[in-house]
Amino acid sequence: MIDFTVPSAVVDNIRRVAAARKNMVVGTTGWYDGMTEAKQLVGAAGTGFIYSSNFSVGVNVFYRVVEAAAKLMNKVPDYDVFGYELHHNQKLDSPSGTAKSIAEILVKNISRKKQVQYDKLDRKINPEELHFASVRAGWIPGTHIVGFDSEADTIELKHTARSRAGFALGAVMAAEWLRGKKGFFTMNDFISDFFR
Ligand SMILES: NC(=O)c1ccc[n+]([C@@H]2O[C@H](COP(=O)([O-])OP(=O)(O)OC[C@H]3O[C@@H](n4cnc5c(N)ncnc54)[C@H](OP(=O)(O)O)[C@@H]3O)[C@@H](O)[C@H]2O)c1
Numbered sequence: 001m002i003d004f005t006v007p008s009a010v011v012d013n014i015r016r017v018a019a020a021r022k023n024m025v026v027g028t029t030g031w032y033d034g035m036t037e038a039k040q041l042v043g044a045a046g047t048g049f050i051y052s053s054n055f056s057v058g059v060n061v062f063y064r065v066v067e068a069a070a071k072l073m074n075k076v077p078d079y080d081v082f083g084y085e086l087h088h089n090q091k092l093d094s095p096s097g098t099a100k101s102i103a104e105i106l107v108k109n110i111s112r113k114k115q116v117q118y119d120k121l122d123r124k125i126n127p128e129e130l131h132f133a134s135v136r137a138g139w140i141p142g143t144h145i146v147g148f149d150s151e152a153d154t155i156e157l158k159h160t161a162r163s164r165a166g167f168a169l170g171a172v173m174a175a176e177w178l179r180g181k182k183g184f185f186t187m188n189d190f191i192s193d194f195f196r
Contacts, residue, residue, distance in 0.1 A: 035092035052187035070109035
């Protein structure tokens with residue numbers, strides 16, 4: 001069973017699917033207050049469960065590319081670090097969950113960046129702050145950019161979603177991976193297995 005619904009429906013859906021002893025993929029976001037209950041339900045049913053705020057295989061590969069770049073840039077202090085994301089004008093939240101994940105990877109791996117600044121600034125940015133901005137316009141399905149800027153040059157890493165098809169494909173691939181498995185997994189487990 002694959003769930004991309006609304007946060008308020010997720011835990012009830014998990015209960016029903018666990019009662020039917022079926023494995024489940026959850027792509028819905030914003031239900032994470034129900035995580036403890038979800039783990040109990042899946043554990044008691046002895047079924048398999050995987051969730052992620054981003055099932056795009058490309059984005060999950062991008063996370064690893066960003067991590068590798070961040071580890072290199074940790075040793076090259078000449079470069080400042082930044083990020084920005086663009087989404088369609090119907091999106092309810094900003095920054096995107098994907099932007100938060102990317103920013104966490106950068107702060108974790110670049111010791112000179114200590115916290116993320118998502119908001120607009122009415123002052124000079126502090127060197128230890130990572131600025132990650134959001135733009136909302138038109139029909140953009142989702143674009144995330146990470147930049148490293150020195151006096152000499154700029155390096156940019158960019159992921160551009162063309163449509164929501166990539167999320168659906170990744171959810172189906174995760175469902176296939178989950179077949180025959182028991183336990184509570186995230187997309188990271190699936191991707192780690194994929195590259196093993
Ligand atoms: N993890 C990822 O990769 C990923 C990617 C994209 C989106 N998402 C998340 O997935 C969720 C859905 O996004 P979306 O853009 O697909 O939204 P959407 O286009 O509004 O689709 C939601 C669907 O859920 C159905 N639904 C609503 N309440 C339900 C319930 N109680 N039980 C069963 N079905 C119900 C809706 O049916 P009706 O139209 O009949 O109400 C609709 O078909 C959001 O939380 C979003 O953040 C995650």
